[in-house]
Amino acid sequence: MCDFYQQAADVIEKLIEKKGSIKGLTYNRNVNVKTSKTCYALVCETLKYKSVIDRIIELTPGLDKEFKKNKTIKYSLLVVMIYELLFSSNGKIKGGGQAKKLLSHYQAPINSALARMKIQKKVSENIDLLPDNIRYPITLPRYVRVNTLFNNCNENCIKDVIDHFKNVDQFELLSKPPKLQTKSITKDNGIIEQQTTIILGEKEFYQDLDFPEILIFNHAVDLHDHKMLLNGQIILQDKASCLPSFILSPPPGSVCIDSCSAPGNKTSLLSAQMKNTGKIFAVEKDTKRCGTLIKLTKRSHCKNIETINDSFLNLKHNDPKFKDVEYILCDPSCSGTGIVNRLDYLLPTKYSSDEIVTDENDEDLDEILNQQGEKSKNSNQQKQEEKLVLNKKDLKKEKKRKLKEMKQQGGNKKLIQQQKQKDTKIPLIPIKTKEEIEEEEKVEEEKRVKLLADFQLSIIQHAFAFPNVKKVIYSTCSTHQIENEDVVKRAIDELNKNGEKWRVVKILPHWTNSRGLPIYKNSDYSIRMTPSKDYTIGFFVAMFEKINQENNITPQIIENAQKDIKHENNNNNNNNNNNNNNNNNNNNNNNNNNNNNNNNNNNNNNNNNNNNNNNNNNNNNNNNNNNNNNNNNNNNNNNNNNINVKQQTIKNSNVNSEESNKKHPKKKLKLK
C-alpha cells in the first residue's frame, strides 16, 4: 500500500480527535515539503467527500464490521482508500496490502451503494453528491491586522508593516480597492444565489477603507510562519472579527471584561484600542484555550491584561475588583455557521477549531450543549430516541420471525441459508430516504442552536449586572437569527421587564449594506456580515448601552452623528468609489425588498396591530433607503444639506437615540 494513504489517514484521525489543524498536522511531520503537499491535498479531497463516504459505508452491509474486526486497519484508512477508489482521478488503490485486499471483496456493493445514492439524489456526477457549501466554496481574502501595540505603540506601526510587505516581500500596494466579480450559482434547492468575490492578484494587497490597521491580501497568501506574525507585529484576523473591539472602543485607561476571550484576538485589539493602559479582565473557561490566550496576548505585546481561567458566569458582580468595569465584550461560543473559509469545516462536527490561525469558535461546545440540554431535554425528545431503539429491535425480531416461519413451513436448507444471507444484507439501521435524513438533521441542528442561544443570552445577562457597566457588545460568528437578532430581542425584553434602562445602539450607521435582519423594530441597529456580500466570515454584532437617566442623549449618539458627518465629507471626495458600489447597492435593494416581504408575512402571522404599524414604518424607511441608494451618484449639494441637518441633530439634545437615528437622512454606501 502507498505510504500517502497511511499518512493521510493518520492526519484525518487526529483531526477527528481535534488534535490539531490540517496544516499543522500535515506540515509538522518530519517529511519533505513535496510529500507534505501531496498528503495535504489527499486529506482535503478525502474530507470533502467524507459525508458521502460515511453514507456509502453505512449502505454497504458488513463492511464496517469487517474493518472493525480487523484491528490493524483504522477507520480513517478505510475512508481514504474509498476516496481513492471512487472519487480520485486514479480510480484505483495504488500498491497492495491488507486493507486493499479487504476492500476489493466489497468493491461491487460499494459501487452499488454509490449508484443508489446518485439515483436517490437524481444526479449523474459524483461531485453533485457534495453539499452546497463544498461544491461552491466561498473564497475570502486573507485579512491581516497590524498590531499597533508593537514597538511600544510606535505611531509608524502601520507604515512599517506596509513597507515590509512592499519592499521585503515584493507585494504591490493598490491605491484603491480592487474589482469585484459576481457569479450566479444554483443551489441544491434550486435557488439561484449571487456570490461576489474580490479579484486580487497573488502579489497584490490593499488597505481597508474603514479600518487602516487592516490589510487585505489574496486568499492564497500563506503567512502562517511569517516573521511579522511570529514577532507579534501582525495578527491574522478576519475584518468581521475585529468589529466588536473596534465598535466597543474602550478609551485608554478604562476597565473592561472580555467574557469569553480565548484565543484572544479580540482581547489584543481591545488592548490596542486602550493603548496598553487601563485593565482588561480576559475570562476563559477552558484551561487549554486559556493557555493559548496567554501565549497569544503575550506575543501581541499586551501589558494590561489579567487572565481569569473560570466561567464568566462564576464572576461575582459585587467583587471589588470589578467595580470600575464599564465595558464588556461578549463573544460566546456559537454554532460557527458563518465560518466558511476554513478547511476543517469539512470535518464531521462543524464545531471544530484551529486555534492558532483563527479566533472564532471553540471546542467546548459539546459541554455547553450537554449542560443546556440537561436543563431543557423534554419528554418528546426522549420518546423519539426510544422510537429509534425500538426500530432497531423490531428489525432484528422481524428477521428471526421470518426464519422461524420458514423452518416451521418445512423450507429446505438451501432456501433458509439464502434467506439468512439476504437478511445479513439488511443494515441494522433502517435505510431512510434523503428527505427523512435531511429533516432529522434539521431538527437536530435547531435543537442545538436553541441551546446555544440560551447559553449566549445567559452570558450577556450576566454582563448587564455589573454595577458600573456602560456598554456591552455581543457578537457571534453564526448566521442563525436565533443566535443573533433573537438573542438581542430576548435580552432587551428581559431588561425592560425588570425596569432597567438599556438600549440597543445603532452601530456603524453608515454601513447601510450590512444591517441586522429587519425582524422587529430596530433589529437593523445591529450589523450582520455575509460572506457572499461582505467578503468576510458570516458575523453578527450588536451593542447595548445603559441610558443615562438625567440626559437621554448618550455619548454614542453624538459619536455616531460625528462619524456620519466625517463619512459624508469623505464621500464628497470619493465619487469613484461610490459609483463602483452601485451594483452592491442594487443587490441591497433587492435584499431589503425581500426582507420587507418577510416582514409583512410576519405581521400577518402575528395579527398584532402595533407590530404592523412598526413594521410598516420599517418598510417605509427601507423604501426610502432604496430610493436614496438608487440616487447614489453623489449629489454634493444634497450632502451638504445632510451635514447641516446632522449638525442640527447634535445640537438638539432632547431626543433619544432611536428618534435621533430615525431623523438622520439616509447615508451613502461605502465599500467594505
Ligand SMILES: C[S@@+](CC[C@H](N)C(=O)[O-])C[C@H]1O[C@@H](n2cnc3c(N)ncnc32)[C@H](O)[C@@H]1O
Ligand atoms: C467564540 S470563542 C471566543 C473567541 C475570542 N473572543 C477571540 O476573538 O479570540 C468562545 C470562547 O468562549 C469560551 N467559553 C465558553 N463558555 C464560557 C464561559 N461560561 N465563560 C468563559 N468562557 C467561556 C470558549 O472556551 C471559547 O474559547
